[in-house]
Each structure stands twice: as C-alpha cells, then as structure tokens.
Amino acid sequence: MNKLVCGILTVILCLSACGAFAEESKLPDVRWTYPVSLTEIQSKYAMLVNADNMLDEDFEPDPLVKVTDVKRATSAAVYLEETAAKALKEMFTAASFVTEYVYVNENGKEKTATYDEETGMVLYLKSGYRSYGTQSTTYANYLARNNNVDDGYVAKPGSSEHQTGICADILNADYAGRPTMTQDFKWTPEAQWMKENCDTFGFILRFLEEKEDVTGIKFEPWHFRYVGKEIASYVMANGMTLEEFTEEAKEAVAEFESRGGDVEEQLAYEYSRLNAPPESYVLDELGEDGDAEVSLVF
Numbered sequence: 001m002n003k004l005v006c007g008i009l010t011v012i013l014c015l016s017a018c019g020a021f022a023e024e025s026k027l028p029d030v031r032w033t034y035p036v037s038l039t040e041i042q043s044k045y046a047m048l049v050n051a052d053n054m055l056d057e058d059f060e061p062d063p064l065v066k067v068t069d070v071k072r073a074t075s076a077a078v079y080l081e082e083t084a085a086k087a088l089k090e091m092f093t094a095a096s097f098v099t100e101y102v103y104v105n106e107n108g109k110e111k112t113a114t115y116d117e118e119t120g121m122v123l124y125l126k127s128g129y130r131s132y133g134t135q136s137t138t139y140a141n142y143l144a145r146n147n148n149v150d151d152g153y154v155a156k157p158g159s160s161e162h163q164t165g166i167c168a169d170i171l172n173a174d175y176a177g178r179p180t181m182t183q184d185f186k187w188t189p190e191a192q193w194m195k196e197n198c199d200t201f202g203f204i205l206r207f208l209e210e211k212e213d214v215t216g217i218k219f220e221p222w223h224f225r226y227v228g229k230e231i232a233s234y235v236m237a238n239g240m241t242l243e244e245f246t247e248e249a250k251e252a253v254a255e256f257e258s259r260g261g262d263v264e265e266q267l268a269y270e271y272s273r274l275n276a277p278p279e280s281y282v283l284d285e286l287g288e289d290g291d292a293e294v295s296l297v298f
C-alpha cells in the first residue's frame with residue numbers, strides 16, 4: 001500500500017478515535033463559554049476573603065506545611081497551604097535564575113538590575129498563614145499604635161487572606177531588613193518582576209494600586225495570593241481584583257444556567273477532559289505498528 005493511502009487511513013483512524021473520546025466525555029449540549037473553567041471557579045483556591053466575606057474563627061488551611069528552603073524576612077517559621085507553598089517555591093526558584101532585569105525606578109527611568117550568577121534575584125518570604133487569633137492580636141496592636149484608627153492597612157480578624165494560608169507577603173533583601181513594609185517597594189525590580197511573572201506560578205497581585213476602592217485595602221506590592229494558574233493568568237492579563245473576578249464568574253455561571261447549562265454535567269465533562277489520554281496516544285500506537293497492513297486490519 002502506498003504512503004498516501006496509509007496516511008489517509010491514519011487520519012480516518014485518528015478522527016474516529018477522537019470522536020470516541022468526545023462521546024465518552026459527553027460534550028454537554030450547552031457550551032461553557034467563559035474563558036476560565038468552571039472547575040477552577042469552584043476550586044478552594046478561588047475563595048474570596050474580605051470584609052464582606054469573612055472566615056470563621058476556626059477555619060484552618062489543610063494541609064498546612066512549613067515553608068522551608070526559601071529565604072525569609074522573619075526569624076519565625078512561615079506556614080502555607082501545601083499547593084500554595086509548592087507554587088511559592090517555584091516562583092522563588094525561577095527568580096533565582098534571573099541575572100538581569102529591566103525595571104522602572106521611582107523617577108520613571110528604565111534601569112537594569114543585575115544579580116550574582118550564583119544567587120540570581122533573591123526573594124524573601126515575610127509571612128504566610130496567620131491564624132484568627134494572631135490576626136486579632138495584630139489588629140489590636142496596630143490600632144493601638146495608630147491612635148485607634150483603622151486605615152485599612154491591617155485586616156480585621158476573619159477578613160484577612162492570611163488566614164487562608166494561600167497568600168504570602170514577599171520582599172527583597174533591602175525591604176526584608178526594614179521594620180515596616182512600605183508602598184515604595186513597588187519601585188524595586190523584585191516587586192516588578194513578581195507582578196509581571198506571578199501568574200505563571202498561579203499567583204495574583206491581590207491589592208492593586210488603582211483598585212483600592214474595590215478591595216477596600218490599600219495597595220500592597222508585596223502581597224501575592226495563590227488562585228491557580230488558570231485564574232491567575234486571566235486576572236493578571238485583565239488587571240482585575242479577585243472581587244471583580246468573583247463577580248464576573250458568578251455572572252458567567254448564571255448566564256450558563258439561563259441557557260439551560262448544567263453545572264454538574266459541565267464539571268463532569270471538564271473532569272473527563274482532564275483525565276482523557278492525550279490524542280497523540282492513538283498516533284503513537286499507529287507509529288509503532290508501522291506499515292500499511294496494520295492499518296488495513298483496522
């Protein structure tokens with residue numbers, strides 16, 4: 001059999017196999033059209049915590065792990081939820097391979113930061129998980145220091161994302177040594193590199209400078225929140241807050257259901273796609289079988 005016929009048979013075989021996959025995973029009649037999957041929207045990593053969406057006093061991340069092998073800006077041990085801890089380490093490792101980075105300084109001038117080949121850019125973990133009790137103390141102490149004025153810098157107990165264990169405050173060497181974190185951290189190459197690259201690791205810059213009215217929290221160039229890669233890339237590409245994303249996603253679900261979409265069916269479909277063998281699997285088998293005769297048997 002000549003190569004052309006063999007090729008055509010291969011294509012037919014592939015198409016029928018792909019068709020079989022689609023049938024197995026029951027492509028829902030009503031299509032989910034929002035750019036972020038329903039699975040990610042419903043994931044625990046998408047949880048919204050703020051003054052209007054408080055955590056219970058007994059909420060604890062699970063599993064909670066001690067973050068090791070990263071530089072810290074504190075002598076205390078730092079804990080994070082396991083997946084967020086893994087993602088954070090990946091981000092710190094990626095930074096360590098950066099030996100040159102172009103950033104904009106406080107005068108609006110482009111500068112190039114250069115780093116030691118051995119260490120690369122070094123990030124410092126300042127804090128991660130904070131219990132409800134710790135946040136209560138932090139809040140009370142801050143109010144005492146700030147003439148009893150709640151200016152939005154320290155979250156009320158239950159409304160702090162730090163209780164989720166999936167966010168972290170991250171600094172550079174200079175700021176790690178300072179007693180307080182200040183917004184001018186944004187002019188550092190480390191802050192700008194993190195803002196530019198955090199989504200690759202599933203993080204978002206949670207409290208944006210131009211969105212203080214939406215978050216109710218002042219701009220924090222050091223506070224990164226884990227949401228998973230899919231949501232992170234969407235949120236960062238669109239300059240959104242988690243509040244805005246949550247609202248938009250809620251509307252997307254409502255719109256989907258109004259068209260007759262079934263949430264459970266869509267979740268099952270996404271799950272099956274996640275676990276479906278890659279389409280190349282079929283082609284690989286064919287390749288191993290080799291010649292035209294095998295194709296003819298099929």
Ligand SMILES: [Zn+2]
Binds near residue numbers: 223
């Ligand atoms: Zn923070």
